[in-house]
Amino acid sequence: MKIEILGPGCPRCKETERRVMNALAKAGIAAEVTHVTDLREIAKRKVMFTPAVVVDGEVKISGKVPTEDEIIRLLRG
Secondary structure, X not given: OEEEEEOOOOHHHHHHHHHHHHHHHHHOOOOEEXXXXXXXXXXXXXXXXXXXXXXXXXXXXXXXXXXXXXXXXXXXX
């Protein structure tokens, strides 16, 4: 599983990344996590609001900081 956090590196984006890492640890899920800060790359993905969480190339959350429980539910799908 590949998870990307899209955002310019603002506090909300960093908090989203922290929550994703915590959710993965709590759920025992292994994933590659990266943070995309390049605004051109974010725009290519048609993301208008950050932070965004992308799972395996699909935008799952955009424009809000999700809770750890939301992230776990999303990943368990």
